[in-house]
Amino acid sequence: SAVISQKPSRDICQRGTSLTIQCQVDSQVTMMFWYRQQPGQSLTLIATANQGSEATYESGFVIDKFPISRPNLTFSTLTVSNMSPEDSSIYLCSVDETQETQYFGPGTRLLVL
Amino acid sequence: LAKTTQPISMDSYEGQEVNITCSHNNIATNDYITWYQQFPSQGPRFIIQGYKTKVTNEVASLFIPADRKSSTLSLPRVSLSDTAVYYCLAVGTGRRALTFGSGTRLQVQP
Numbered sequence: 001s002a003v004i005s006q007k008p009s010r011d012i013c014q015r016g017t018s019l020t021i022q023c024q025v026d027s028q029v030t031m032m033f034w035y036r037q038q039p040g041q042s043l044t045l046i047a048t049a050n051q052g053s054e055a056t057y058e059s060g061f062v063i064d065k066f067p068i069s070r071p072n073l074t075f076s077t078l079t080v081s082n083m084s085p086e087d088s089s090i091y092l093c094s095v096d097e098t099q100e101t102q103y104f105g106p107g108t109r110l111l112v113l
Numbered sequence: 114l115a116k117t118t119q120p121i122s123m124d125s126y127e128g129q130e131v132n133i134t135c136s137h138n139n140i141a142t143n144d145y146i147t148w149y150q151q152f153p154s155q156g157p158r159f160i161i162q163g164y165k166t167k168v169t170n171e172v173a174s175l176f177i178p179a180d181r182k183s184s185t186l187s188l189p190r191v192s193l194s195d196t197a198v199y200y201c202l203a204v205g206t207g208r209r210a211l212t213f214g215s216g217t218r219l220q221v222q223p
Contacts, residue, residue: 004156033210042200043157043213058210092156094211101147101204102211104156 002027002095004105012111013083020079021108023093028073033102034066037090046091049076083112117201122218131188133217135201138182144203146177146184151198151216161186162204188219196221 003026013019023032034046046066047055055068069077080087090107097103118136125131137146145164149157161168163175163184174187188195198216 035213042215043211045210045212048210094156101159101162102157103159107154107156109154 002029002097002103004093004095004103006091006093006105006108008108009106010109010111012113015084015112017083018079018081019083019110020077021091021093023076023078023105025074025095029095029097030073031096032070032076033094033096034068034076034078035092035094035104037092037107039088043092046078080110083110085112088112117203117214119199119201119214119217121215122220124220124222125191126222127192128190131191131195131219131221133186133188133199133201133219134183135186136183137201137203140181140203141205144205146175146181147202147204148173148175148186149200149202149213151200152196157200157213160199191219191221193221193223195219 005024007022032049035043036046037043045058046061047057047068049055049068049070051070051073065081067079088111090109092104092107094102094104145162147162148160150160151157161170161173161175163177165177165181168175176185198218200213200216202211
């Protein structure tokens with residue numbers, strides 16, 4: 001199975017600032033996904049990141065707020081822009097080795113004050 | 114997308130068998146039933162997947178009846194370390210991103 005790492009593992013940020021989260025995979029993958037998990041809640045898909053093209057965002061998420069980069073087949077970044085306390089969540093990246101199963105990173109725990 | 118419904122929470126004791134049932138009345142023909150496990154402060158982890166009948170691996174068994182409108186995840190002889198949230202998903206080959214429901218919070222007591 002793919003090994004996924006995320007940086008930072010956690011951060012505390014001031015409102016109005018931006019944070020870029022990195023996701024690194026130990027093998028080349030076609031698609032990477034970014035999810036958000038608010039405290040005590042389930043996971044919600046933010047966007048799908050394909051290498052060489054713009055990310056595809058889910059309803060309720062926009063590129064200006066959550067810009068994504070996917071420069072190669074093993075790496076992606078998610079930026080949380082102009083943060084507010086409502087952005088306090090765990091942000092997870094994932095990849096799928098088969099079409100039916102995904103592997104998740106450990107998550108980035110973000111607290112916005 | 115097929116909506117899945119599962120109990121919000123369950124309690125069990127060490128050594129017992131735990132069965133978590135998931136309802137998916139509108140499952141599509143090409144959807145697989147997939148279960149993930151999530152421990153606190155970790156990302157979800159794939160447990161098991163099936164299309165119909167019974168699938169067993171080293172961690173769990175998955176029972177899917179012929180009509181595929183429901184499925185049951187069976188965890189044999191649970192231990193304290195099985196305390197986690199378990200998610201049932203209907204995963205189709207046409208869409209690779211996952212849609213998570215609310216999950217079932219399993220608490221295993223000594």
